Amino acid sequence: MGAxxxxxxxxxxxxxxxxxxxxxxxxxxxxxxxALLDDAGRLSGLGAPLxxxxxxxxxxxxxxxxxxxxxxPLPRPALPGCPDTxxxxxxxxxxxEAVALARAGRVDGVVTNPIQKSALTAAGFPHPGHTxxxxxxxxxxxxxxxxLACPGLxxxxxxxxxxxRRAIARLTSAMIVQAARTTHAALARDFGLAAPRLAVxxxxxxxxxxxxxxTEDRDVVAPAVAALRAxxxxxxxxxxPDTLFTARARPGYDAAICLYHDQALIPxxxxxxxxxxxxTLGLSVVRTSPDHGTALDIAGTGRxxxxxxxxxxxxxxxxxxxxxxxxxx
Amino acid sequence: MGAxxxxxxxxxxxxxxxxxxxxxxxxxxxxxxxALLDDAGRLSGLGAPLxxxxxxxxxxxxxxxxxxxxxxPLPRPALPGCPDTxxxxxxxxxxxEAVALARAGRVDGVVTNPIQKSALTAAGFPHPGHTxxxxxxxxxxxxxxxxLACPGLxxxxxxxxxxxRRAIARLTSAMIVQAARTTHAALARDFGLAAPRLAVxxxxxxxxxxxxxxTEDRDVVAPAVAALRAxxxxxxxxxxPDTLFTARARPGYDAAICLYHDQALIPxxxxxxxxxxxxTLGLSVVRTSPDHGTALDIAGTGRxxxxxxxxxxxxxxxxxxxxxxxxxx
Numbered sequence: 001m002g003a004x005x006x007x008x009x010x011x012x013x014x015x016x017x018x019x020x021x022x023x024x025x026x027x028x029x030x031x032x033x034x035a036l037l038d039d040a041g042r043l044s045g046l047g048a049p050l051x052x053x054x055x056x057x058x059x060x061x062x063x064x065x066x067x068x069x070x071x072x073p074l075p076r077p078a079l080p081g082c083p084d085t086x087x088x089x090x091x092x093x094x095x096x097e098a099v100a101l102a103r104a105g106r107v108d109g110v111v112t113n114p115i116q117k118s119a120l121t122a123a124g125f126p127h128p129g130h131t132x133x134x135x136x137x138x139x140x141x142x143x144x145x146x147x148l149a150c151p152g153l154x155x156x157x158x159x160x161x162x163x164x165r166r167a168i169a170r171l172t173s174a175m176i177v178q179a180a181r182t183t184h185a186a187l188a189r190d191f192g193l194a195a196p197r198l199a200v201x202x203x204x205x206x207x208x209x210x211x212x213x214x215t216e217d218r219d220v221v222a223p224a225v226a227a228l229r230a231x232x233x234x235x236x237x238x239x240x241p242d243t244l245f246t247a248r249a250r251p252g253y254d255a256a257i258c259l260y261h262d263q264a265l266i267p268x269x270x271x272x273x274x275x276x277x278x279x280t281l282g283l284s285v286v287r288t289s290p291d292h293g294t295a296l297d298i299a300g301t302g303r304x305x306x307x308x309x310x311x312x313x314x315x316x317x318x319x320x321x322x323x324x325x326x327x328x329x
Numbered sequence: 330m331g332a333x334x335x336x337x338x339x340x341x342x343x344x345x346x347x348x349x350x351x352x353x354x355x356x357x358x359x360x361x362x363x364a365l366l367d368d369a370g371r372l373s374g375l376g377a378p379l380x381x382x383x384x385x386x387x388x389x390x391x392x393x394x395x396x397x398x399x400x401x402p403l404p405r406p407a408l409p410g411c412p413d414t415x416x417x418x419x420x421x422x423x424x425x426e427a428v429a430l431a432r433a434g435r436v437d438g439v440v441t442n443p444i445q446k447s448a449l450t451a452a453g454f455p456h457p458g459h460t461x462x463x464x465x466x467x468x469x470x471x472x473x474x475x476x477l478a479c480p481g482l483x484x485x486x487x488x489x490x491x492x493x494r495r496a497i498a499r500l501t502s503a504m505i506v507q508a509a510r511t512t513h514a515a516l517a518r519d520f521g522l523a524a525p526r527l528a529v530x531x532x533x534x535x536x537x538x539x540x541x542x543x544t545e546d547r548d549v550v551a552p553a554v555a556a557l558r559a560x561x562x563x564x565x566x567x568x569x570p571d572t573l574f575t576a577r578a579r580p581g582y583d584a585a586i587c588l589y590h591d592q593a594l595i596p597x598x599x600x601x602x603x604x605x606x607x608x609t610l611g612l613s614v615v616r617t618s619p620d621h622g623t624a625l626d627i628a629g630t631g632r633x634x635x636x637x638x639x640x641x642x643x644x645x646x647x648x649x650x651x652x653x654x655x656x657x658x
Contacts, residue, residue, distance in 0.1 A: 270596045
C-alpha cells in the first residue's frame with residue numbers, strides 16, 4: 001500500500017491547517033499515509049514536524065514521524081483569508097500533479113483540499129469546479145458523479161450547482177439512469193458491495209401522490225427506475241423525499257439518488273456536518289475531498305476542524321483497497 | 330387546567346391504538362389528560378381500561394385510572410386498513426366537536442388523529458385536509474400556518490402540498506412575510522419566547538450565490554427578510570439551505586421559515602421521525618397532531634408507535650399553558 005496525494009487547495013484558506021490536523025490524527029493510528037503537495041515554507045509555522053520528500057513513495061515510511069511534503073513553492077506568500085491570483089497556477093498544478101501521480105500508480109488516490117473558484121477563475125481556470133477539471137484529467141467517458149458520504153448515509157445529487165427551477169425543468173430519465181448506473185458500479189468496485197441497493201428520491205411532496213402533486217415523479221423518475229431495474233440494478237422509487245432519510249429508512253439502501261442539490265445535501269449535513277466526505281465517482285483515479293469550502297473567514301485562526309479531511313483520507317484509502325481487491329479478483 | 334380533546338381520526342387507521350398507547354405513557358406521569366372522542370365499543374379490544382364520560386371536564390379526574398372516552402358511536406364497524414365512507418360523517422363530527430369544545434373553553438386544546446383524505450372526500454368533505462377545515466372552524470383572519478417541531482428544531486413550510494415547480498413559480502415575498510409573521514406571533518404567545526429569532530431559508534443551492542445560481546433568493550426572499558426586519562422581527566436570510574439544519578446552526582434560531590414542503594420536512598424527519606409534532610399556528614384554538622398518517626398498512630397489528638401522538642399531546646398542553654400565562658399577564 002502506497003500513500004495518498006493531498007493537494008494544497010487554496011493556500012489562503014484552511015487547507016494547510018487541516019492537513020496538519022489530519023496528519024496528527026492519522027499518524028497516531030498508523031495512517032493512511034499521505035504526501036502533501038504544498039509549499040513547505042508556509043507550513044512550517046503550524047506546529048507539526050515536516051519532512052520534505054522527493055517522491056510520494058517515501059511518504060509511508062516518513063509518516064509516523066513527520067508530515068511528508070512534496071515541496072511545490074508558491075510564487076507569493078499566502079496570506080490567510082486573502083486569495084492571491086498569482087498563486088492560482090500553483091494551486092492548479094498541485095491538482096494536476098496529484099492526478100498524474102495517481103494515474104501512474106505512484107499514489108493510491110487523490111484527496112483535494114478546497115479551492116477558491118473565484119481566485120482560479122481570475123487566473124484563467126476555465127472549469128466551474130474541481131470535478132470538471134478532474135473529469136478532463138481522469139475521465140472515463142461518463143460524466144463524473146458527486147457522492148456525499150457520512151456514517152450511515154450516501155447521497156448522489158443528479159443535478160448540482162444550478163438554479164432549482166432550471167434543475168427541475170431539465171431533469172430527464174436519462175440523467176437519473178446515468179447517475180444511478182455510475183453510482184451502482186462505484187458501490188460495487190469502490191465500496192465492495194456485492195449487490196448495491198439504490199433508493200431513488202421523488203421530486204414532489206409525497207413523490208407526487210400519483211400525479212396529483214406534480215407529474216415528474218410519474219413521467220420522469222418512475223421510468224428511470226424501471227429502466228434501472230430492467231438492467232438488473234436493485235433500484236426503488238420514486239420514494240417520498242421527506243421519509244427517505246429517517247433513521248428507519250436509511251439502512252434500506254446503500255445510496256440515495258437525489259434529484260437536486262439540497263435534496264441530497266440537507267439530509268447529510270443535518271446528520272453529520274463535520275464527518276461528511278465528497279467522493280467523485282466515475283473517474284479512473286480515486287478522488288475524495290472534505291465536504292466544506294476554504295473557510296477564508298477562519299483561516300489562520302487555528303479553529304478549523306480537520307474531521308472531514310480525516311474522513312476523506314480514510315475513505316480514499318478504503319476505496320483504493322477495494323479497487324486493488326477487485327483488480328486482483 | 331382542563332383536558333385536551335383528542336379526535337378519533339380515521340377509525341380504520343392506527344388512531345385508536347396510538348390513543349391507547351398515549352394514555353399508557355401519559356397516565357403514569359400524571360398527564361396531560363385528554364378525552365378521546367370516539368366509539369367506545371371499537372376501543373374495548375385494545376387492552377386499556379376505558380371510562381365513558383359525559384363531559385370533557387370529567388377527564389382529568391378519570392385519567393389516572395382509565396382512558397376517558399366521549400362515546401360517539403360509528404354507524405358501521407371500523408375494519409383495520411379498510412376505510413368506510415359511511416363512517417366519514419362521524420370522523421368529521423369528531424373534529425368539529427373538539428374545536429367547538431376548545432372554542433367554548435371546555436378543553437385546553439385539540440389534538441387530531443390522522444384522517445384518510447380519500448375516505449372523507451368520497452363522503453363530500455370539501456377541504457383538502459385538516460388544516461383548511463380547522464381554518465373554517467377556528468380561523469383568525471390570517472391563513473393558518475403549519476409548523477413541525479421536534480426537540481431542537483422547528484420548521485415552517487411556506488408552501489406545502491403542491492408540485493415543487495408550481496410552488497417555486499407562485500412564491501412571493503408577501504407569502505413569506507405572512508407565514509413568518511404568524512410564526513413570530515405564535516413563538517411569542519404559544520411558545521413563550523420573549524424575542525423569537527427566525528431563519529429564512531434560501532430557495533436555490535447556496536441561496537443563489539448572488540444570483541449566479543438563481544434569482545429568487547435575491548428577488549423574492551431577500552425583500553421578505555428586509556420587510557420582516559423593518560417590522561422589528563429578528564429574521565435572517567436567505568440562508569444556504571444545506572447548512573441551515575446542522576447541529577451547529579440549529580441553536581441559532583427558534584424556527585426556520587422554509588420555502589417548500591421537503592425543505593422543511595426532510596431535515597425534521599431526518600432528525601426525529603417518531604417524536605415530530607405538527608402544530609397549526611394562527612388559529613383561535615390550540616391544535617397539534619402527530620406527524621404521520623393513518624398507517625392503514627399496519628393498523629390493527631399493534632405495531633403503531635404512539636411517540637408522535639404523545640409528543641403532540643404534551644406540546645398542546647404546553648401551548649395552552651403559555652396562552653393562559655399570556656392571557657393573565
